Amino acid sequence: MLRVAMVCRMVPEKREEYLALHRAVWPGVEQTLREGNIRNFSIFVRGDVLFGYYEYVGDDLAADDARMAADPVTQQWWERTRPCQLPFDADGTEPNWQTMAEAWHLD
Template identity: 30%
Template sequence: MIRKSFLIRARPGKAAEYERRHNPIWPELQQVMKDHGVHNFSIFLHEETNYLFGYLEIEDEDRYQQMGNNDVCKRWWKHMAEILVCDSPDSEKGREDILAEVFHMV
């Protein structure tokens, strides 16, 4: 299993909306993630900064990267971009900073 993590940031005043849109997450998006080998996916909010920390485990990096070509995934990114900090006003996806693992204890 490959462990991955990322940071994204909700726009000011949008953290509650971010959480609402994930509860429940679209069933078809959940299936796409499962089909692309995603497991054990959690997102945590740091309320003072609106930063969201995501952690997930994947089976294969190439298979995971292919998920971005799926129309359901693209619709979700666009749906979420309006409440996330993005690289530019016309971004189709919120800015996502990938984190490098520096420690793991089993």
């Protein structure tokens, strides 16, 4: 199992829209995540900072990511959520969600 943590910021004016979307995540998006071997996915919020965590239980994250990205429902979801997000680092070159390196883990 691979633990993945990521962080981004919300566009302040879009905060409530983003949170409202996540109070009712589309079932098709959740199904695609499950089929992509994603488990225990959580998003936490503090101010305009979003912290996401999930566990990947598959064998080929790149292939599963590609399948999820090709899903039409997921693409529509991203079209709704992407305008609400900003990269954590203002000058970041990664997409809005920037992955974090694990510094410590208690098992």
